[in-house]
Amino acid sequence: MPYEAFKDNEYIEQLVEELRASGTNVIVGTFDKLINWGRSNSIWPLTFATSCCGIEFVSLGAARFDMARFGWEVARASPRQADFMMVAGTIVNRMVPVFRRLYDQLAEPKYVIACGSCAISGGPFRKSYHVAKGIEEIVPVDVFVPGCPPRPEAMIYGIMQLSRKIKVERFFGGVNRQENREEYLKSHPVEEQN
């Protein structure tokens, strides 16, 4: 997909700008590029779906939409082996602790895509007594994919955006993303479990 065809280039450019401002060593920068090239082309999703959006995710994996073209087809059932989590479906009160635990179990570096209006804001169930109003309250989100459910094409676009984000990340001594998340997790702590 050509660069101009993407919608929110300003955001990516701002990330690049941040990177430039902090300055990069030539050697480390080259390694960064190499590693990011590898990582951004083989991001593995966690098989995680609660409702309708999950079925579109199944379609995405099948022959017609074929996410294997982009290196995303290795859907892992265990969070420890996955790179990103496509939150496909509504997250309700009872699911919240489980969902947060799954996120905590993902190995670093980890990313989250909020897929569909339920994951973004609660969607049509926002006024319910038992629905979390968007997953951003629970975990940091990297990409939002709107739709109810989003078409598989929209999901492809969303994961491509994630892959672009990974490409402009600093792997060595990276500060931009990790630091933000540490702050986030501090402000959203999990109580000690026995």
Add this chain to the structure above:
Amino acid sequence: MANIQDKIAKLFPEATFEEGEFLLINIPDEKLHSLCETLRDDEELSFDYLVTIVGMDWKESLGCVYYLTSTKTNAHISIKVSTTDRENPALTSVADLWKIACILEREVYDFFGIVFVGNPDMRRLFLNIDWKGFPLRKDYDTNPELNPVSIENERQTDDTYVYTRDEKGNLVKNVSKVFEEGDFVVNIGPQHPATHGVLRFRTAVDGETIKKIDVYMGYIHRGVEKLCENLTYPQTLHYMDRLDYFSAHNYHHGLCMCIEKAAGIEVSRRVQVIRVLMDELSRIASHCLFIGTYCMDLGATTMLFYTLRVREQILDIMEKTCGARMTFNYSTIGGVMQDLHPDFVKDVKALLAVIPANIKEYNKVFTGNIIAKNRMEGVGVLSREDAISYGVTGPSGRASGWACDIRKTDPYSIYSELDFEEVTATEGDSMARFKCRLAEIEQSAHIIEQLIDNIPEGEIQAKVPKVLRLPAGHWFQLMEGCRGVFGVYIESDGGTSPYRLKIAPPCLNLAAVVDHITRGDKIADLITIGGSLDYIVPDMDR
């Protein structure tokens, strides 16, 4: 109907009757159990299938409406019990008469706080044990601070409660345990690829053999029934798409029929034909995905690609007409949203042309496979009696030899004019459930064949008042979803939104029966059995 009434009036002089679409028996709580027993066991009546229990809050009283169906005569009857005690409401349990009643009563307890005396497992079903209030009561406090979204793990316990009455008639709460002392309990789910969504099984195992499964639901309970109470009738429709997203058209159709019945709206024949066409296309698409995911559960990953080929073709047809791939929102009250796309007939014929070859291929690749046979045949046998007692309907019930297809037993829309067979089997095992669905694809294709060349001209939308009010009263509509009998109950107080909208989903029964049919089987068979029942978790949780 009249002789049933006479018979009951003779046996239970305290019962009062209301005529409606079904006979409604008002009975005091003390007589409920013996009335139910009579209705179930009497040779002539034999109301042996408990369709649903509708919990109700009538403000001055709390209560339940039981819907019963006779599998012999296909007659329907309903029973109403109520209690005026809002602090400690208690009714008599019928869990010993129908096995499904146990879980249905737990649902009523969860939503209304009505305790059922004699139910062996009186716990909350969907909500946390520390949840404050009963959400479907009219005086429920919706303040989110009372029940905040928390990232701390919910409190878990093995305790369950059994309520009994002592000699003086006072309620006694006895603690019992879900699992026995020393049981080895393995937790499966909610995040597990083979539970088809976020369902959790707490499985007590003895070595590899399953001793007991405690089905733990509520991980996708979205409170649809409560949401509907604050919306107008046309607004409630779109939630039906999001319950069982494979039966989106069917569920929509069901709720529309119920509202149309209540409001006295006639729909044109064209609309009926379009709706039936869409229902049957959904059924094919749904069964295709079932075959794909089920085979994938059993390790045959390739089948998913074969079956999704047909499903994608159907989704294309739907998309052209409805504008969406999954949540169509197509049926409206009194009609459908848009007219059929000009390509519809051509596309459907192209689909019908490829279906026989595809089914042949599925059979060749999978059904006859020796590994598939060994894993499915004789695994998870459900007898006809248990299927009825648990209310397991749809292809899963028919595989046990229970002819429970609403399209045949209570034909709605234009099904009575159509020629199709009700697929049944007698084995009741996983293989029979799988084969029933395969055969249903052929029958659905046969229905579509009959209709596709005869779509009559006509209006696609009947005249419906801009602000729709239903007269005060209550209505119950049954229809055949892709996974079984879908029931919808509407009670209206004459306003623009339902006073109570109860959804009776087929998948709750399918999940409830898992414990019964997996006992004594190996833990690896749990995947086979669960997959063959084909439950959809958002449908059971609502």
